Amino acid sequence: MSSGIGVPVKRKEDKRFTTGKGKYTDDIRKDNQAYAAFVRSPHAHAKVKGIDASAALAMDGVIEVLDGHQLTGDGIGNIICGWAVNSKDGSPMNMGAWSALATEKVRYVGDAVAVVIAETQGLARIAAEAVEVDYEALPVIAHVMNAMTDGAVQIHENAPGNQIFDWELGDEAATDAGLAGAAHVTSIDITNNRLSPNPMEPRSAVATYDDAEEHYTLYTTSQNPHVARLVLSAFYNVAAENKLRVIAPDVGGGFGAKIYIYPEEITCLWASMKTNRSVKWTSDRAEAFITDAHGRDHVTTAKMGFDENNKIVGFKVDTVANLGAYMSLFSSSVPTYLYAPLLSGQYDIQNIHCNVRTYYTNTVPVDAYRGAGRPEATYVVERMMETAARELGMDPAELRRINFVQSFPHQTPILMAYDAGDFPKILGMAQSAADVAGFAARKAEAASRGKLRGMGYSTFIEACGLAPSKAAGSLGAGVGLWESAEVRVNPVGSIEILTGSHSHGQGHETTFAQIVADRFDIPIESVNIVHGDTDKVQFGMGTYGSRSAPVGMSAVVKAMDKVEAKVKKIAAHTLEASEDDIVIEGGEVKVAGTDKAMAWHEVGLAAYIAHNLPDGMEPGLKETAFFDPVNFSFPSGAFICEVEVDPDTGETEIIKFTAADDFGTIINPLIVDGQVHGGVTQGIGQAMLEQVIYDDDGQLLTGSYMDYTMPRAADVPSYDVSHMEDQPSPNNPLGVKGCGEAGAIGSPPAVINAITDAIGNNDLAMPATPQAVWRAIQAAKPVAAE
Amino acid sequence: MTTINMTVNGKAVSGDVPDQTLLSEFLRENLRLTGTHVGCDTSQCGACVVHINGKPVKSCSTLAASLDGADVKTIEGVSNGELHPMQQAFNDNHGLQCGFCTPGMIMTSIDMVERYKAAGKDLTSDAIRAELEGNICRCTGYHNIVKSIEDAAAKM
Numbered sequence: 013m014s015s016g017i018g019v020p021v022k023r024k025e026d027k028r029f030t031t032g033k034g035k036y037t038d039d040i041r042k043d044n045q046a047y048a049a050f051v052r053s054p055h056a057h058a059k060v061k062g063i064d065a066s067a068a069l070a071m072d073g074v075i076e077v078l079d080g081h082q083l084t085g086d087g088i089g090n091i092i093c094g095w096a097v098n099s100k101d102g103s104p105m106n107m108g109a110w111s112a113l114a115t116e117k118v119r120y121v122g123d124a125v126a127v128v129i130a131e132t133q134g135l136a137r138i139a140a141e142a143v144e145v146d147y148e149a150l151p152v153i154a155h156v157m158n159a160m161t162d163g164a165v166q167i168h169e170n171a172p173g174n175q176i177f178d179w180e181l182g183d184e185a186a187t188d189a190g191l192a193g194a195a196h197v198t199s200i201d202i203t204n205n206r207l208s209p210n211p212m213e214p215r216s217a218v219a220t221y222d223d224a225e226e227h228y229t230l231y232t233t234s235q236n237p238h239v240a241r242l243v244l245s246a247f248y249n250v251a252a253e254n255k256l257r258v259i260a261p262d263v264g265g266g267f268g269a270k271i272y273i274y275p276e277e278i279t280c281l282w283a284s285m286k287t288n289r290s291v292k293w294t295s296d297r298a299e300a301f302i303t304d305a306h307g308r309d310h311v312t313t314a315k316m317g318f319d320e321n322n323k324i325v326g327f328k329v330d331t332v333a334n335l336g337a338y339m340s341l342f343s344s345s346v347p348t349y350l351y352a353p354l355l356s357g358q359y360d361i362q363n364i365h366c367n368v369r370t371y372y373t374n375t376v377p378v379d380a381y382r383g384a385g386r387p388e389a390t391y392v393v394e395r396m397m398e399t400a401a402r403e404l405g406m407d408p409a410e411l412r413r414i415n416f417v418q419s420f421p422h423q424t425p426i427l428m429a430y431d432a433g434d435f436p437k438i439l440g441m442a443q444s445a446a447d448v449a450g451f452a453a454r455k456a457e458a459a460s461r462g463k464l465r466g467m468g469y470s471t472f473i474e475a476c477g478l479a480p481s482k483a484a485g486s487l488g489a490g491v492g493l494w495e496s497a498e499v500r501v502n503p504v505g506s507i508e509i510l511t512g513s514h515s516h517g518q519g520h521e522t523t524f525a526q527i528v529a530d531r532f533d534i535p536i537e538s539v540n541i542v543h544g545d546t547d548k549v550q551f552g553m554g555t556y557g558s559r560s561a562p563v564g565m566s567a568v569v570k571a572m573d574k575v576e577a578k579v580k581k582i583a584a585h586t587l588e589a590s591e592d593d594i595v596i597e598g599g600e601v602k603v604a605g606t607d608k609a610m611a612w613h614e615v616g617l618a619a620y621i622a623h624n625l626p627d628g629m630e631p632g633l634k635e636t637a638f639f640d641p642v643n644f645s646f647p648s649g650a651f652i653c654e655v656e657v658d659p660d661t662g663e664t665e666i667i668k669f670t671a672a673d674d675f676g677t678i679i680n681p682l683i684v685d686g687q688v689h690g691g692v693t694q695g696i697g698q699a700m701l702e703q704v705i706y707d708d709d710g711q712l713l714t715g716s717y718m719d720y721t722m723p724r725a726a727d728v729p730s731y732d733v734s735h736m737e738d739q740p741s742p743n744n745p746l747g748v749k750g751c752g753e754a755g756a757i758g759s760p761p762a763v764i765n766a767i768t769d770a771i772g773n774n775d776l777a778m779p780a781t782p783q784a785v786w787r788a789i790q791a792a793k794p795v796a797a798e
Numbered sequence: 799m800t801t802i803n804m805t806v807n808g809k810a811v812s813g814d815v816p817d818q819t820l821l822s823e824f825l826r827e828n829l830r831l832t833g834t835h836v837g838c839d840t841s842q843c844g845a846c847v848v849h850i851n852g853k854p855v856k857s858c859s860t861l862a863a864s865l866d867g868a869d870v871k872t873i874e875g876v877s878n879g880e881l882h883p884m885q886q887a888f889n890d891n892h893g894l895q896c897g898f899c900t901p902g903m904i905m906t907s908i909d910m911v912e913r914y915k916a917a918g919k920d921l922t923s924d925a926i927r928a929e930l931e932g933n934i935c936r937c938t939g940y941h942n943i944v945k946s947i948e949d950a951a952a953k954m
């Protein structure tokens with residue numbers, strides 16, 4: 013069919029976006045709307061000794077100035093991390109108190125201490141400048157390796173040595189024994205650079221309080237409005253769930269940064285009640301850099317042992333992760349359960365051990381950013397494989413191939429049960445698309461022009477479809493990670509799908525409609541998707557971790573199963589046939605092999621008119637379902653990057669980037685390719701351009717697009733993307749695996765492996781700027797005899 | 799306060815605005831033309847691009863008060879019932895995901911194609927990438943934006 017599964021249907025949502033009719037949070041204006049501006053700490057670490065708001069309050073148009081004592085005095089609760097990770101000695105993680113408006117102490121530059129509510133945004137900002145805060149500066153920990161030193165200042169009283177937890181996974185003794193018996197051991201020290209997610213739409217909130225109903229409405233830039241409502245109610249005590257509606261309208265990108273419930277949303281809701289005004293806050297880019305959760309920031313040492321046949325016999329990883337000044341919502345899970353269980357990569361490794369220590373620093377909280385833990389794991393594994401191959405004098409593809417997992421299901425020693433895949437086949441697809449065979453000639457040609465060519469691989473696996481609720485719960489998750497859906501067939505036969513998934517660029521209005529059009533063989537135009545509103549959709553866990561297809565769509569399929577069963581009963585009753593003989597096709601519900609049929613819409617009408625339904629059947633045609641996955645899904649892929657380096661300047665050009673992947677069943681190849689393009693570009697950004705930098709005082713040096721290098725069109729190539737579809741996931745009805753993060757997960761090691769191949773020096777940190785590459789080239793030069 | 803009169807999307811508009819009002823604010827707040835977006839505060843991202851007297855300009859860095867008598871076109875004024883070929887090409891080639899950068903991308907791209915056509919120059923993919931220097935997209939990786947512009951250029 014023309015718009016079913018697998019068809020590159022053009023997006024239904026594009027018309028409003030291409031004509032300027034999208035409705036983002038900042039586009040909303042309420043009657044009686046006032047504006048919030050936050051008073052933020054200029055210090056990375058300081059005691060708050062007093063706040064004097066009198067000058068601000070005296071300004072014309074200033075409605076109110078509110079601080080943290082008033083906020084906590086009204087019973088607004090602390091911001092929490094929702095995933096409990098215990099240290100290896102069994103002790104719980106040391107979660108420090110985080111109030112939406114700081115009271116006693118500020119812990120990073122940007123920490124909010126008060127909010128000004130005023131008649132205009134400009135006024136609110138000027139008045140925020142006029143609020144006098146008396147700070148007593150404290151010593152600052154700006155870099156994670158300084159957090160653990162003797163005598164380091166304590167950021168939270170309940171975290172001795174600034175440590176949050178010291179966690180491990182795997183069998184250390186067996187891994188040590190494997191390494192001790194190895195014929196060759198490769199060691200690497202690597203840093204996973206700190207990033208700022210930077211969705212192009214800055215965060216925004218519009219909160220309204222209805223005093224007659226004691227009811228709140230929040231429009232916000234959220235990837236998961238139901239989770240926001242749950243947390244705002246159950247933990248932050250802003251309002252009971254039945255007194256709070258959260259709406260995430262069009263959202264301009266998320267990448268993880270819009271999962272969390274930040275101080276600003278909490279404060280706007282509370283301030284709307286305090287002032288009885290609608291309160292709007294929209295971040296500018298500078299504010300986004302100092303308040304949106306950052307990503308990555310790991311320092312890792314790793315050892316991998318090989319036997320005489322170059323098979324891996326042990327892999328030991330030690331990681332220090334920076335969680336910033338406070339524990340954000342999922343922060344604890346990112347460097348633990350979303351990281352270490354992926355360290356087996358695509359390889360059959362019997363002995364793996366990973367130790368992770370996490371620390372507080374006086375920096376913005378760190379949490380999930382596109383890939384969340386899996387890019388960090390992939391970077392360790394794939395840099396290791398390439399480095400080991402060079403040390404062993406082997407073709408890096410061959411070293412991978414002989415260590416690939418060959419049969420499925422495959423249980424790793426670190427929790428994961430890989431369900432399906434074909435790693436040699438994807439690698440082969442990538443190698444032929446990248447013309448690996450012709451590389452030597454291209455390298456020689458480049459050399460004749462004085463340029464250095466390099467090629468780098470990354471064969472990665474990741475875990476998507478978060479997550480089996482029971483398993484997640486046993487690992488410390490505070491919530492279940494199922495998804496819900498409602499399929500509502502109207503009396504005229506058109507369909508609304510209500511889903512707890514949320515689209516902020518993923519194209520759900522098209523792809524979710526495709527699976528419905530495919531199932532009931534009806535035009536895609538008659539299917540509408542409803543999402544992002546807690547009053548409309550019953551519940552949902554939202555969109556992150558590439559979960560919308562494997563979990564969100566699966567719930568839709570389960571609900572469609574129920575609709576189909578009822579449709580068949582009604583048709584069988586009306587057409588006086590057996591249910592088993594009823595088929596749905598071509599816009600009709602018919603008795604197979606006969607000309608007896610009802611039009612699709614006639615069944616809908618029959619269900620609602622209810623004059624002639626089977627005895628005991630309820631009228632109406634609307635079904636709900638919850639889908640809880642039985643396992644993660646495991647997308648995988650092989651990326652090959654070819655670069656050319658100018659040895660005089662260190663300037664590096666990506667000549668070709670090849671991405672072959674296994675996402676299982678593909679619903680819409682146009683959209684899946686787009687996800688890969690965007691993800692790979694973010695990965696190239698991490699590898700070559702992006703870096704959050706703090707100075708030793710905890711001042712952010714990369715706080716604008718003048719300093720933080722976002723990938724632009726001329727920085728990246730066009731991509732060669734292909735998909736293998738013959739290993740669908742056995743763990744969900746569509747066989748989908750998730751495609752949103754793979755590009756960002758797999759690409760950084762491919763890029764760095766390519767550049768290090770070109771320059772002949774493995775010691776190159778991300779981002780590989782021209783300066784960094786040039787330095788690595790100089791460092792690798794043999795010392796000339798003078 | 800300054801009183802300004804200008805033409806926006808073919809219609810005469812006027813307003814009294816504080817002198818420091820940016821064109822992006824005037825469009826979004828006074829005229830409620832919210833298709834023009836603001837993605838940064840350093841004139842880097844291009845989400846705010848509109849045409850002023852036929853030239854692409856970052857509306858976040860332009861004072862409304864300086865534009866008395868100007869002819870402004872925003873994303874809302876691009877289609878005349880039918881989608882403009884550039885808008886259609888972005889849809890056909892999946893040149894957008896979250897849509898936030900899209901209005902600025904389309905305004906920049908329309909000008910780009912028209913300028914190259916007027917000068918009789920070939921708009922190669924390298925030229926497109928170089929011309930997009932002032933527009934950031936975090937979602938698409940630019941691959942399909944480049945394709946969209948190539949496609950539209952063939953049809954404009």
Ligand code: FES
Nearest residue numbers: 837842843844858
């Ligand atoms: S908003 Fe104008 S360039 Fe970013």
Ligand code: FES
Nearest residue numbers: 895899935936937
């Ligand atoms: S489509 Fe989201 S920023 Fe370009």
